[in-house]
Amino acid sequence: MKPDTFQISYWLWVRLVRQLRRRGGGKRESGAFLLARRGTSRIAKFICYDDLDPSALDTGIIVFHGAGFVPLWDYCRKKGMRVVADVHTHGDQWTGQSNADRTHPMVGQKGHLSLIMPYFAGRSLFSLRGVGVYEYLGNHEWMPHCDHKFNLSLF
Numbered sequence: 001m002k003p004d005t006f007q008i009s010y011w012l013w014v015r016l017v018r019q020l021r022r023r024g025g026g027k028r029e030s031g032a033f034l035l036a037r038r039g040t041s042r043i044a045k046f047i048c049y050d051d052l053d054p055s056a057l058d059t060g061i062i063v064f065h066g067a068g069f070v071p072l073w074d075y076c077r078k079k080g081m082r083v084v085a086d087v088h089t090h091g092d093q094w095t096g097q098s099n100a101d102r103t104h105p106m107v108g109q110k111g112h113l114s115l116i117m118p119y120f121a122g123r124s125l126f127s128l129r130g131v132g133v134y135e136y137l138g139n140h141e142w143m144p145h146c147d148h149k150f151n152l153s154l155f
Contacts, residue, residue: 006085006113008034008043013128016046020089020121023048028060030121031088033072033106034113035081043084047072062088064106085113089120095132097142105136112136 008016016032024030032046049056053068076082086106095116105112116132123130133145 006041006043010126012043012046014125016087017117017121017125019046019048020087020117023050023057024089024120026120026122028057028120029062029089029091030057031062031064031086031106033083034085034087034115035076035079036084038080038082041084045081046087047075049088061100083107083112085115087115087117089117091120093118093130095130097132097134101134102142103140105140108136108138110136110138114142 016034020030020032030048030050032048033052034043035045035047036043049062049064049068052071053065056062056064056068072083095118097114097116101114101116105114112135114134114136115128116134118130134142135145137143
């Protein structure tokens, strides 16, 4: 997927941010996978990490266990969808990648996108402004992208 074609509806974005905010409770990281129908780059659904791995948020940082991928891949296969990106929160304004973010991509496939939201998703309700966006290039290499390259559109 070319990163400049990333699209998510305004309403889905708002629902996602609210879910991340609620699940993190202003005290811990939370996250989700962003799914698109095969052949498109338009995000149609998100699935929160703790819906797939109930203990993923227990430590305050995200620890997503491999078994959580089984229901994710099953869902994608059954619904004709694919994982386009993941999103997770950080507790302050910093949206850079931690060492763990860089060395343990949620999906280690070239072109996968990772979004990092500041303030436990407490301030990014209506836009992608301030959200860190990174494209996985393989071999633990990432390319940062400016938020203006992405299309947060109503559809």
